[in-house]
Amino acid sequence: RATEPDKLRIAVILSAGIESGWDGTLIQALERVKAKKPHGLDITWKYTDPLWGDDAGDAMRLFAESGQYDIIWAHSTYSDQVKKLKDEFPNILFVVVGSGNDGFGGNQYWIYKRVHEPAYLLGTIAGKMTKSNKLGAVGTFPADDVNDEINAFFAGAKAANPKAERTVAFIESWYDPAKAAEYTSAQIATGADLIFQLTGNFKPCEEAKILCFGNFQDQHSFSPSTVLSSTVALWDPDVEHVVDAWWAHAAEGKPYAGNTDKHWFSMKDGGSTMASYGELEAKLPENVRADVDALKAKIMAGTFEVPVDVSDPKAH
Amino acid sequence: MNQLFQEAIIVSILAATMRTMTPLLFSAMGELITQRAGIWNMGVEGTMLTGSFAAYIAATTTGSLWLAVLAAIVAGALMGAIIAFMTATLRVDHFIAGLGLNLLAGGLTLYWFQSYIQGRAQPTFSGFQDVAIPLLSDISVIGPILFSQRALTYVALLTVPLVWFLLYRSRYGLELRCLGENPKALDVKGLSVTARQFAAVMIGSALTGLGGGFLMLGFSDRFLADFTAGRGWIVIVALIAGNWKPKGVLVTVIAFAFLEALATHLQVLGAPVPHQLLLALPYLASIGLLMGVRFRSGQPTRLGIPYKRE
Amino acid sequence: MSTALRVEGLTKRFAGVAANDDVDFDLRPGEIHCLFGENGAGKSTLSSCIFGFYRPDKGQIFVRDQPVHIASPIDAIRHGIGMVHQHFVLVPEFTVLENIIVGTQRSGWRLNAAEARQKLKAICDGYGLDIDFDAYVWELPVGRQQWVEILKALYLDAEILILDEPTAVLTPAESRILFNIMGKMCARGLSIILITHKLIEVMQSNRVTVLRKGKVVATLNTVETSPDELARLMVGRAVSFTITKPELKPGETVVAVKGLTAHGHWGEAVLKDVSFSVARHEILGIAGVAGNGQKELFEVLCGVRKAQAGSIWLMDEEIAGLTPRCLMDRGVGHIPDDRFREGLVSEFNVAENLVLGWQRSAKYRSGPLINSKAIAKLSRDMIAEYQIATRDEKVAAGKLSGGNAQKIIIAREFRHAAGLMLANQPTRGLDVGVIEYVQSQLLRKRTEGFAVILASEELSDLFGLADRIAVMFKGEIMGIVDPRNTTITEVGAMMAGRRQGTIQ
Amino acid sequence: MIRFEPRTERDGLWTAASFAMAVVAGLAVSALLLASTGADVGQVFAALVQGAAGSPKALATTLVKATPIILAGLATVIAFRAQLWSIGQEGQVFAGAMGGYLGGQVLAGMPPLLFFPGVLAFGMAAGMALGWLAAQLRNRFGVNEIISTVMLNYLVIYLLSWLLQGGPWGENGATISYQQSPMLPEEAFLPALFGSNRLHAGVLLPFLAAALCAVVISRTPLGYEIRGLGYNPEALRHKGVNIARTVTIVMMASGALAALAGATELFGVAHRLRADNLIGLGYAGIIVGMIGGLRPLGTVVAGLFFGGLASGAVYMRVLGDVPASLVPAIQGITLFFFLCAGVLARYRVVRVAFQ
Numbered sequence A: 001r002a003t004e005p006d007k008l009r010i011a012v013i014l015s016a017g018i019e020s021g022w023d024g025t026l027i028q029a030l031e032r033v034k035a036k037k038p039h040g041l042d043i044t045w046k047y048t049d050p051l052w053g054d055d056a057g058d059a060m061r062l063f064a065e066s067g068q069y070d071i072i073w074a075h076s077t078y079s080d081q082v083k084k085l086k087d088e089f090p091n092i093l094f095v096v097v098g099s100g101n102d103g104f105g106g107n108q109y110w111i112y113k114r115v116h117e118p119a120y121l122l123g124t125i126a127g128k129m130t131k132s133n134k135l136g137a138v139g140t141f142p143a144d145d146v147n148d149e150i151n152a153f154f155a156g157a158k159a160a161n162p163k164a165e166r167t168v169a170f171i172e173s174w175y176d177p178a179k180a181a182e183y184t185s186a187q188i189a190t191g192a193d194l195i196f197q198l199t200g201n202f203k204p205c206e207e208a209k210i211l212c213f214g215n216f217q218d219q220h221s222f223s224p225s226t227v228l229s230s231t232v233a234l235w236d237p238d239v240e241h242v243v244d245a246w247w248a249h250a251a252e253g254k255p256y257a258g259n260t261d262k263h264w265f266s267m268k269d270g271g272s273t274m275a276s277y278g279e280l281e282a283k284l285p286e287n288v289r290a291d292v293d294a295l296k297a298k299i300m301a302g303t304f305e306v307p308v309d310v311s312d313p314k315a316h
Numbered sequence B: 001m002n003q004l005f006q007e008a009i010i011v012s013i014l015a016a017t018m019r020t021m022t023p024l025l026f027s028a029m030g031e032l033i034t035q036r037a038g039i040w041n042m043g044v045e046g047t048m049l050t051g052s053f054a055a056y057i058a059a060t061t062t063g064s065l066w067l068a069v070l071a072a073i074v075a076g077a078l079m080g081a082i083i084a085f086m087t088a089t090l091r092v093d094h095f096i097a098g099l100g101l102n103l104l105a106g107g108l109t110l111y112w113f114q115s116y117i118q119g120r121a122q123p124t125f126s127g128f129q130d131v132a133i134p135l136l137s138d139i140s141v142i143g144p145i146l147f148s149q150r151a152l153t154y155v156a157l158l159t160v161p162l163v164w165f166l167l168y169r170s171r172y173g174l175e176l177r178c179l180g181e182n183p184k185a186l187d188v189k190g191l192s193v194t195a196r197q198f199a200a201v202m203i204g205s206a207l208t209g210l211g212g213g214f215l216m217l218g219f220s221d222r223f224l225a226d227f228t229a230g231r232g233w234i235v236i237v238a239l240i241a242g243n244w245k246p247k248g249v250l251v252t253v254i255a256f257a258f259l260e261a262l263a264t265h266l267q268v269l270g271a272p273v274p275h276q277l278l279l280a281l282p283y284l285a286s287i288g289l290l291m292g293v294r295f296r297s298g299q300p301t302r303l304g305i306p307y308k309r310e
Numbered sequence C: 001m002s003t004a005l006r007v008e009g010l011t012k013r014f015a016g017v018a019a020n021d022d023v024d025f026d027l028r029p030g031e032i033h034c035l036f037g038e039n040g041a042g043k044s045t046l047s048s049c050i051f052g053f054y055r056p057d058k059g060q061i062f063v064r065d066q067p068v069h070i071a072s073p074i075d076a077i078r079h080g081i082g083m084v085h086q087h088f089v090l091v092p093e094f095t096v097l098e099n100i101i102v103g104t105q106r107s108g109w110r111l112n113a114a115e116a117r118q119k120l121k122a123i124c125d126g127y128g129l130d131i132d133f134d135a136y137v138w139e140l141p142v143g144r145q146q147w148v149e150i151l152k153a154l155y156l157d158a159e160i161l162i163l164d165e166p167t168a169v170l171t172p173a174e175s176r177i178l179f180n181i182m183g184k185m186c187a188r189g190l191s192i193i194l195i196t197h198k199l200i201e202v203m204q205s206n207r208v209t210v211l212r213k214g215k216v217v218a219t220l221n222t223v224e225t226s227p228d229e230l231a232r233l234m235v236g237r238a239v240s241f242t243i244t245k246p247e248l249k250p251g252e253t254v255v256a257v258k259g260l261t262a263h264g265h266w267g268e269a270v271l272k273d274v275s276f277s278v279a280r281h282e283i284l285g286i287a288g289v290a291g292n293g294q295k296e297l298f299e300v301l302c303g304v305r306k307a308q309a310g311s312i313w314l315m316d317e318e319i320a321g322l323t324p325r326c327l328m329d330r331g332v333g334h335i336p337d338d339r340f341r342e343g344l345v346s347e348f349n350v351a352e353n354l355v356l357g358w359q360r361s362a363k364y365r366s367g368p369l370i371n372s373k374a375i376a377k378l379s380r381d382m383i384a385e386y387q388i389a390t391r392d393e394k395v396a397a398g399k400l401s402g403g404n405a406q407k408i409i410i411a412r413e414f415r416h417a418a419g420l421m422l423a424n425q426p427t428r429g430l431d432v433g434v435i436e437y438v439q440s441q442l443l444r445k446r447t448e449g450f451a452v453i454l455a456s457e458e459l460s461d462l463f464g465l466a467d468r469i470a471v472m473f474k475g476e477i478m479g480i481v482d483p484r485n486t487t488i489t490e491v492g493a494m495m496a497g498r499r500q501g502t503i504q
Numbered sequence D: 001m002i003r004f005e006p007r008t009e010r011d012g013l014w015t016a017a018s019f020a021m022a023v024v025a026g027l028a029v030s031a032l033l034l035a036s037t038g039a040d041v042g043q044v045f046a047a048l049v050q051g052a053a054g055s056p057k058a059l060a061t062t063l064v065k066a067t068p069i070i071l072a073g074l075a076t077v078i079a080f081r082a083q084l085w086s087i088g089q090e091g092q093v094f095a096g097a098m099g100g101y102l103g104g105q106v107l108a109g110m111p112p113l114l115f116f117p118g119v120l121a122f123g124m125a126a127g128m129a130l131g132w133l134a135a136q137l138r139n140r141f142g143v144n145e146i147i148s149t150v151m152l153n154y155l156v157i158y159l160l161s162w163l164l165q166g167g168p169w170g171e172n173g174a175t176i177s178y179q180q181s182p183m184l185p186e187e188a189f190l191p192a193l194f195g196s197n198r199l200h201a202g203v204l205l206p207f208l209a210a211a212l213c214a215v216v217i218s219r220t221p222l223g224y225e226i227r228g229l230g231y232n233p234e235a236l237r238h239k240g241v242n243i244a245r246t247v248t249i250v251m252m253a254s255g256a257l258a259a260l261a262g263a264t265e266l267f268g269v270a271h272r273l274r275a276d277n278l279i280g281l282g283y284a285g286i287i288v289g290m291i292g293g294l295r296p297l298g299t300v301v302a303g304l305f306f307g308g309l310a311s312g313a314v315y316m317r318v319l320g321d322v323p324a325s326l327v328p329a330i331q332g333i334t335l336f337f338f339l340c341a342g343v344l345a346r347y348r349v350v351r352v353a354f355q
């Protein structure tokens, strides 16, 4: 290339809408990366409403054909659609995210997002703080990148408190607050006194006056009196990784080399973190906080590895 | 699993039954009024959804839950007006009008919702809390089940005798049932069938909308797409299975809510079956129950048949 | 006041066709004025226009010589007009009282049942009527339901009463009571418009207006006319009322029923140990007040109802329990009493109705498809043969008048049946011209060698047509008599529950 | 004074005018809705039209999107014409995809001429089984078909969830992943037409099916019985038609048509079994069947209209910057105007003189 590019335009195809943790955190990461101006690039982006399946494919094609975009970032499971497009638009970098995809390599980059490490930390807190020795988790669908969190949460709890028992429920829906509430209440009725809430409804915790944990973004503001902490997805390393790959191709002429295996940035790499305790910090016993901080430090130093377990979580 | 018979779990199941029942009961009573007036409104789902949405908007803009309740009622009545216009005035096929309403309500609420939250964090609200009735709620076992519920749960239970009284003891009820059985009998006495069906559908739909409103205000803190998730269909099923009688509808709604609560708790207790089977339990059991019962159909004779004079 | 009600130049069109064409009509105070005319002549339409139920296209109505605007039944009721419709406008699920008071109360939340009950009781006492106000209407026999209809009008203080074919569903005895009461009403100053197809009843009125094809043909003082003249005015030709039945020797037995017992929906016995047989060239009449098992008997015979016990032999085959399809294939024809519910699909056109039940027959198919050409041709033949008054075979059956709809059923059944014809009330509600025609067709089948089972509430018809008459009461056969040596009174007594032989 | 009076005969021109008015009114109200949220109306509609019919590719997308909707619509037509109020299309679409998937496993390796008819037959058989079940529940146990079909919808959807998650059909590999089956082998993709990469051979099915339905309904004894069943089952019973049998046939035929939608969607579009792209097709079919006046031809037209909207929707979202849900809103609004037009078409205005 004669001149190095100074602009990077990204089209993002959302999966649930920016109000959701999954999509919202990506946009926030984009803002942060943009501010850093990697390679001196002026990064701009445009995102769609939630689109699925073939509609997502059509949207990708539209973006690709418009010639206006350098990276097309499909924020959910669209590798089937990308497969049809990637060779037709070899200069565009396609990103697919999360479970349910295949790695084709080339100009398709497959980004995985696991927040199992912070989930393990939350589990540690839960294991130490539970009085009933019963913990609950309410999930949407038992997908790969949901199971890893739930399993890690309970693994952390078990390590901290061998007596900790677990209850798990799936509502089989991405959105049904009423059902979510009922499953949470049922877990509380079985004696669970700390809930890992992946379905976003904290009302039952408020009513039962128990603490719970949010997922994927800092959900403290959703329910300041109950959400002690949350797992938080940070897409910054993913975005930077993709931007670098694009730069290497566009500015330096290197071929794209998308991954064919699952790859994710760990907590150590800045791919995820645990939200602060906010005003609930006082509820956390000093020793628990110290233990969690120590564990976190070990994870960050790479001396402790949280195992990835994506098997179907069962109550026991 | 053996925890199932522990008192705390049983109480929780029954308390959950009461909660789950509430929105269904409001909406089913509303639909009962509508159908007894001869209008087979298939738009329950859409009406409930609109009620939920209106409640959400009102709750997040005004901060008042009771204004939100009012908004759900008004929104329901407006949906009722659409249905009434299509069925009673234009005499369009009732099924078509109702299914169309579902489509319209699904699209409009989502469109407005997305416009409402565009470019900002989704506003939330804090919904109804349980109201413990003094003394009564302290009774062991049944106290938390019956007397520590959200205020609207008591209201919902109250609508059953009220609707019964309206239908069977008031002159409006007699006229209303006449609309469903043989509207011509009112027409030949010079009373406007259309006006009465309009009133009935609007009042019924207002209640249906309130059911959707409760779903929002009692269970959630925010609106989402397809918020009612098929509960409108359960309402219609409850009406048929309840044989169009207030008491029958109450019983079916409770039975359905109980099955759902039971399935929820079974899953949480780790029943050794696929969780999908537990989720399907209320539906499986409903079919099974209906295969067993036989009764003289209480279906209004002219239900769903547009009334034409000439 | 010279007239209670007057109509000038009233025209009412349905989709362009005039059902009433420039009708002039007047009703004098205290008189019974008959409207007489063929099926579809426009009698009900005229009544409905007066009652404000239909909006006429043209014309003026005067009540007690004052021009009035009647836009809805509420106006009519306000002017003291009451109407009993040709078909019941009742809610079967309501009690008698509820049926009467629904829509009449103008204020208050609660039902004023007690007040209404008193007012009704006064009305009933005045006319010597006895009716259980708390019975559900579905429990009542049709005759009683008619009283409920009349009470509805009286309860609204009607002074001008329109009765549209009230006697079509009444027994002769009930009709007599009705006429008695109408007499009392007139004596109290009520004026009555009566629609009926029965000439004996027309002759009991004060005046009669004859309608034909929507136009008034004549208005006559009843004493100055005769049944023959009325019939001629109505149909436009002479009608013969005497049935001439050729003497025929019964042939072999076609159908034999033994010990037939059937249960109703609630397990009650609706047929008890019924036995009879019918031979070729024979018409077996079934007499009885409606609701005494005739309908159920026909239903069992044509296969739509299961019998609990007993046997039915058709020629040499036991047919009890066979489906309607099997029986139709064995030549059983059936004219049901409820023509629009059981005999026709109103939304289907005439041609389609003429092959109802035979749509799969090879005659009307070409390959897997329906052969509409063949059906159209057959239809045109049958329309001509049976003189069905319709524009063509593509008109929906529901748009035809009752008489012409009945002709479709008769044509179809006569065309496809071979051997046994079941006819339940085939002439109910028909005008005299059509009755004459239907009766002649039944006799023709008899001559051709059919066995015919004919139920009718008109004893005179049965006596004219039947070779033997079986009298039914509460699901039982009280006896089978020979009309040539039995009187109508004797049969009437059996219809009320006396057994044959116990009559002196 | 003027008033509305029913027409005896349909007036083609007036009918067309009524529906044209409905389209205009529907779009006008939709434009108001758009304007109410500050969108650029012209741009949005331009994008919509471009995406629906602006290019051969757009037209192909429209056809592909219309295919399952029309098939489910025909399922509605058959059932509703017999006044069997089946709401089971949704579950039957799922069943069709599931049956087809099973067929794909059973018939793997067969030559295409056997394979594709075979898998479609498997799919249809699954839908027929559901229809049969609802019919039996009605005939034997008197369970209203609205209830049974609504319930069966839930059951089928949960069954699919189990099959894909915990059951035998989940995507293999080390992990149980998203709820989806593995990708079908390439030779199991419905062949493409005209070398297009999206226009699969399945798009021909709705037209064949519609023609078949039209002939069956209006020209065969069975169709006669279906129509009669809708109008007056009692008369049919008296005239020797086996009502229970007819109900069973109708429900099975309806199930088969809806299932065909699911199977073509699987083999023609998604190429793997998953719920996402099947959700809502059955309900859309009900609406389309009804907008089509419960006539096969009308259903095809209405289905193409809906397909166009769905296909244009993507353009609209991407180019027009409006919320995705505008399309269902437009669909709902136009549906209501269509219903009004249907009424209007049957009336005419007359002058009357009566005091």
Ligand SMILES: Nc1ncnc2c1ncn2[C@@H]1O[C@H](COP(=O)(O)OP(=O)(O)OP(=O)(O)O)[C@@H](O)[C@H]1O
Pocket: B309, B310, C014, C015, C018, C019, C037, C038, C039, C040, C041, C042, C043, C044, C045, C046, C086, C399, C400, C401, C402, C403
């Ligand atoms: N609602 C209607 N729509 C269209 N045409 C009608 C309607 N009602 C009556 N007609 C037509 O008007 C004509 C007169 O009908 P009407 O009911 O007044 O006859 P009728 O004299 O009462 O006959 P019947 O003795 O059979 O009761 C008939 O030809 C009929 O087809």
Ligand SMILES: Nc1ncnc2c1ncn2[C@@H]1O[C@H](COP(=O)(O)OP(=O)(O)OP(=O)(O)O)[C@@H](O)[C@H]1O
Pocket: B310, C039, C040, C044, C086, C087, C398, C399, C400, C401, C402, C403, C428, C429, C430
């Ligand atoms: N929707 C309609 N369109 C056209 N004609 C109609 C319609 N409804 C009824 N009619 C006609 O109106 C007339 C009156 O109908 P109605 O049912 O009152 O009496 P009927 O059919 O003559 O029966 P019957 O005299 O044997 O009791 C009949 O001629 C009938 O065919």
Ligand SMILES: [Mg+2]
Pocket: C043, C044, C045, C086, C164
């Ligand atoms: Mg009449």
Ligand SMILES: [Mg+2]
Pocket: C039, C040, C086, C402, C403, C429
């Ligand atoms: Mg008549």
